[in-house]
Amino acid sequence: MKRYLLRLYPELPLCVDDATVIPATALRGALAEALLASCVQSHQHDTGPCSPNCRYWTLFGEGTESRIGPAYAGSGDDTFPLLATARTCSRVPGFKGAGGHGVFDVAIREYVFEVAATHPERILSPYNPACPVCVMPVVPWTGIAVKRAEREFTMLGNVATPVVSHHAAFSRVRRQPVRDYAINAKLVQGGTRYTARLLLPDQAEATLRQAIGSGLWIGANRHRGYGALRAELLPDEQVPEDIRERIKAFNRAIRAERRFYSAMTGGTAALSPASLDEGEWYFTLDMSVPALVDLAAGPSMIPALSALPSVEVVRAWIAPRVEGGWHAAAGLPRRTQPGVSGVALYRVSAESNRAAVDEVLAFLEDSGIGMARERGYGAIKICDPLHLWIEAV
Ligand SMILES: [Zn+2]
Numbered sequence: 001m002k003r004y005l006l007r008l009y010p011e012l013p014l015c016v017d018d019a020t021v022i023p024a025t026a027l028r029g030a031l032a033e034a035l036l037a038s039c040v041q042s043h044q045h046d047t048g049p050c051s052p053n054c055r056y057w058t059l060f061g062e063g064t065e066s067r068i069g070p071a072y073a074g075s076g077d078d079t080f081p082l083l084a085t086a087r088t089c090s091r092v093p094g095f096k097g098a099g100g101h102g103v104f105d106v107a108i109r110e111y112v113f114e115v116a117a118t119h120p121e122r123i124l125s126p127y128n129p130a131c132p133v134c135v136m137p138v139v140p141w142t143g144i145a146v147k148r149a150e151r152e153f154t155m156l157g158n159v160a161t162p163v164v165s166h167h168a169a170f171s172r173v174r175r176q177p178v179r180d181y182a183i184n185a186k187l188v189q190g191g192t193r194y195t196a197r198l199l200l201p202d203q204a205e206a207t208l209r210q211a212i213g214s215g216l217w218i219g220a221n222r223h224r225g226y227g228a229l230r231a232e233l234l235p236d237e238q239v240p241e242d243i244r245e246r247i248k249a250f251n252r253a254i255r256a257e258r259r260f261y262s263a264m265t266g267g268t269a270a271l272s273p274a275s276l277d278e279g280e281w282y283f284t285l286d287m288s289v290p291a292l293v294d295l296a297a298g299p300s301m302i303p304a305l306s307a308l309p310s311v312e313v314v315r316a317w318i319a320p321r322v323e324g325g326w327h328a329a330a331g332l333p334r335r336t337q338p339g340v341s342g343v344a345l346y347r348v349s350a351e352s353n354r355a356a357v358d359e360v361l362a363f364l365e366d367s368g369i370g371m372a373r374e375r376g377y378g379a380i381k382i383c384d385p386l387h388l389w390i391e392a393v
């Protein structure tokens, strides 16, 4: 498997609800459509490839585990959605580099404070989710961040202007227009492109490059010319930080925070220096794209991680979502399903087998959680480095 960037350059207005992101499901559908264009007409690919040269099968055949992420709008490749634990100043919101008072993550700080708050009277300076610059309260900060330089980000602003075109259906019998209707589209501003991260089988690169050579179609009203994008596939040079290193850094930050409160409270039972090094540790499950929860497995919207019995959820910042959409190939709406996005914090008991838990987490990060993973739902990250954005509070 190899990592790729897929860059998409809009050439015509797009008929989409949200011009800042092309969901993984929609992107996958567009790629499948491009691959199917050279396939044997009306062949049902769930029975196997249509021919020895089947392009579709190279990426989406049985046993191939292509991973396709959402494509985010931006001027560069490094754009990403902020997690549910991101906060910013309510008076002057935004990144410091972009003129705001700063953006912070509260996953670690909020949890450790709440544990410490069993003896609030002993805490000399209680956790105060306030802006360090102007002391105004902080508010959640959602949206898509664009990396400008090391530790310098801006928020993705408005990327498109609405365009409305009017159309009429003509009655041949009555020889007059019978119905007029408007198409609402979005004209993406010049200089904006979309970037998605893909993980593909080694042999898929040439096939996909050929298939996308004449572009991709996204959104509705393609027959009227909307939604054409030029596409470019290139290797992703960015090496993601190792999952074990991320878990280590996350737990270092949690321990430092706990020592701080432990020192302030004179060592309460929950936070005594002894309990700090008992061997228990933590990780977050970060869901920036929705996961479809299997409610048959239980009534909770927080992933239960049944493969890890020694692990329990201790805090969650999650938002329910209803996922529906349109099945382009079938021409039918998809069933709506309950989904969830956000951050869940888990504690791992000291008795657990560290290596075994690590292995399961690496597997979850690779394969995702919940249902409809093949459609791009349920991609997760463990201990996103965004949680380490705490020093400024
Ligand atoms: Zn085929």
Ligand SMILES: [Zn+2]
Binding pocket: 089, 090, 091, 092, 101, 131, 132, 133, 134, 135, 136
């Ligand atoms: Zn402020």
